[in-house]
Amino acid sequence: MGNGLKNETAKDLSREGSSTSAVEIAYHHIRHLILTGEMRSGDKLLENQLATAIGVSRTPIREALNRLNAEGLVVLERYRRGIVADFSLDDAVEIFRLRAILEGHAAGRAATRISDADFARLQELERVMEAQFEELGWNEHLEGFDKLNAEFHAVIAAAAESPRLEKILASSLELPAAIFNRYSEPVEVRTRRTHAQHREILAALKARNPEWAQAAMNAHLFSLLPTASGSLEHEEKS
Amino acid sequence: MGNGLKNETAKDLSREGSSTSAVEIAYHHIRHLILTGEMRSGDKLLENQLATAIGVSRTPIREALNRLNAEGLVVLERYRRGIVADFSLDDAVEIFRLRAILEGHAAGRAATRISDADFARLQELERVMEAQFEELGWNEHLEGFDKLNAEFHAVIAAAAESPRLEKILASSLELPAAIFNRYSEPVEVRTRRTHAQHREILAALKARNPEWAQAAMNAHLFSLLPTASGSLEHEEKS
DNA sequence: CTTGCGAAAAGTGTATACCAGTTTGATGAA
DNA sequence: TTCATCAAACTGGTATACACTTTTCGCAAG
Incomplete structure (x- = not known):
């Protein structure tokens, strides 16, 4: 990627004025994927892939995954890629x-x-x-x-x-x-x-x-x- | 802080084999400060200050603060510095x-x-x-x-x-x-x-x-x- | 064909630098 | 004193680099 070009991102946000944080966007996006069943138990959650798909950088993705992990919807283990939690x-x-x-x-x-x-x-x-x-x-x-x-x-x-x-x-x-x-x-x-x-x-x-x-x-x-x-x-x- | 010298950190970790992550260290450190009363309600939690005090970078500090925020021990508001939660x-x-x-x-x-x-x-x-x-x-x-x-x-x-x-x-x-x-x-x-x-x-x-x-x-x-x-x-x- | 091994590839964890947006604090004017 | 203003401080987010681990894949041996 080139240097500081978040212009299109900034455009989306500035249009709204809502200033929903990137973490919120990522969190709700991923959570929605899981709760609606769009992603199923065991599916892989790759930080880079999610980042490009959602349009934010890895940092807020990681925060969102951590929150979902704390809530039990995602399983994170050190150095392992996250997966959608399984519910027995x-x-x-x-x-x-x-x-x-x-x-x-x-x-x-x-x-x-x-x-x-x-x-x-x-x-x-x-x-x-x-x-x-x-x-x-x-x-x-x-x-x-x-x-x-x-x-x-x-x-x-x-x-x-x-x-x-x-x-x-x-x-x-x-x-x-x-x-x-x-x-x-x-x-x-x-x-x-x-x-x-x-x-x-x-x-x-x-x-x-x-x-x-x-x-x-x-x-x-x-x-x-x-x-x-x-x-x-x-x-x-x- | 100085330049990339995590050699001593790596040394400590490799000795154990346990390799406690930087986030864990920061989380437990800050949590301990709050639960023991070493930091009191309303005290300011500055990311850079904590980072240098604990010896990790801002990144894991932010993750730790987010966890503590979710647990209710820390209050985070956007663009505001974090403070130790007050309990009425x-x-x-x-x-x-x-x-x-x-x-x-x-x-x-x-x-x-x-x-x-x-x-x-x-x-x-x-x-x-x-x-x-x-x-x-x-x-x-x-x-x-x-x-x-x-x-x-x-x-x-x-x-x-x-x-x-x-x-x-x-x-x-x-x-x-x-x-x-x-x-x-x-x-x-x-x-x-x-x-x-x-x-x-x-x-x-x-x-x-x-x-x-x-x-x-x-x-x-x-x-x-x-x-x-x-x-x-x-x-x-x- | 299957199994096992080893090395490359992929992916996470952390550090660092940088900038935008916002708050905070200090200065100065009314 | 009180209020406005402005610079400094701080957080939120992006980007990049690299160490460390897991995962994958190909290849050799059985």
């Missing part, structure tokens, strides 16, 4: 167990703290999720659902007013959607139940009943948790 | 609430999983803590206590066999000892009670009773939690 059934079970504990706690706190605006937002999110399901059917609604569902849970986590709790839920207990779908029950089984559970959580929040909210959230998450008995099953390589 | 009473309360939830869960799991070797280690740790207290008295024993106590809790967390849980406890819910001592009850009040609680946790683990272990750990941590009544806090912008 045990990993999925662990994540859902911890999410149940922490999100249950969050829901309980949210019950006495959530604002009217946030509660309305939750109702709206659930309304849209159910509408899209009715309109699009079992499988086609899934793409939109994941995003809406993530916001549903995120709003409750935020309403708990416990910043560390919120951060842990957002960054340390994520499971790529593709992995979740691999291990969870089929959509036909869980979708209607999920909506009923969401409605119950809303009812508990509206009643400002912490114990109910916590229990309802717990039930919701434990119902999604792959059966522990399934851990006796054979390990199969795809 | 509310922060301390939040941390202990979350620790109680998660370490309680960990103790419950550990009850049915802990190895004989790990249990023996716990007994030994508690024995030493009590011996040092008897020998050194209220205040002098504190220095050694913090380290032993940290290992006591870490052994239980590891015995829970939940890697994400262990990582969260080790990296997202730390409170500098100085801050803890600022907000907690005076040593004279809590030390004997702490030892009694540790013994009860050991008894519950020995009995392999998960509910007891969880409850005992919960009681232990909630007893250290600063009185929630102190939540008549002042929101202040510095």
Whole structure:
């Protein structure tokens, strides 16, 4: 490469004025690749390749990979190239167990703290999720659902007013959607139940009943948790 | 600093074969400064200054600061120099609430999983803590206590066999000892009670009773939690 | 064909230099 | 004193170089 020619990069940024840092760009880009399944478990993450693909230098790429490594989505070992993390059934079970504990706690706190605006937002999110399901059917609604569902849970986590709790839920207990779908029950089984559970959580929040909210959230998450008995099953390589 | 002389560094590393990376060195060094109170809330963290002090270049320093920022011990804002994080009473309360939830869960799991070797280690740790207290008295024993106590809790967390849980406890819910001592009850009040609680946790683990272990750990941590009544806090912008 | 070995190639870890953007601190005017 | 201004200081990011390790590949031996 020649000398200081970041003109085109600077152009992109200066147009926005947004000043999103290069690290943020790289982080969200790579994270998106993983969470959407565009990159699968075991895929190689080469710093130079990512740098040219994303349009930033190696430095912010390395920072982004380190963050993703800390969050468990990427596996880094010294001098080895990074790979997309693999999630075993045990990993999925662990994540859902911890999410149940922490999100249950969050829901309980949210019950006495959530604002009217946030509660309305939750109702709206659930309304849209159910509408899209009715309109699009079992499988086609899934793409939109994941995003809406993530916001549903995120709003409750935020309403708990416990910043560390919120951060842990957002960054340390994520499971790529593709992995979740691999291990969870089929959509036909869980979708209607999920909506009923969401409605119950809303009812508990509206009643400002912490114990109910916590229990309802717990039930919701434990119902999604792959059966522990399934851990006796054979390990199969795809 | 001078020119590229990493010869002595390489010498140290090659001797060990362990080859601790520069990032690890910087991370543990800075973390130690904060947790021990050698650097206090609000102190400035200048990359160049740290680099020369620790003997590595800016690059690993920046990585270390980013990790510490993610863990909440350091506050980084764009183009601003980093500062050591400040922990309000509310922060301390939040941390202990979350620790109680998660370490309680960990103790419950550990009850049915802990190895004989790990249990023996716990007994030994508690024995030493009590011996040092008897020998050194209220205040002098504190220095050694913090380290032993940290290992006591870490052994239980590891015995829970939940890697994400262990990582969260080790990296997202730390409170500098100085801050803890600022907000907690005076040593004279809590030390004997702490030892009694540790013994009860050991008894519950020995009995392999998960509910007891969880409850005992919960009681232990909630007893250290600063009185929630102190939540008549002042929101202040510095 | 398979296995094993060794060397080249690829890739990460760190140092260093440099510059742009921003904050910080000091100086000076009102 | 208070405020504005400007230079210095500092971080964010790029680029480059090189040491050290892993990975790959070809080649020889079985």
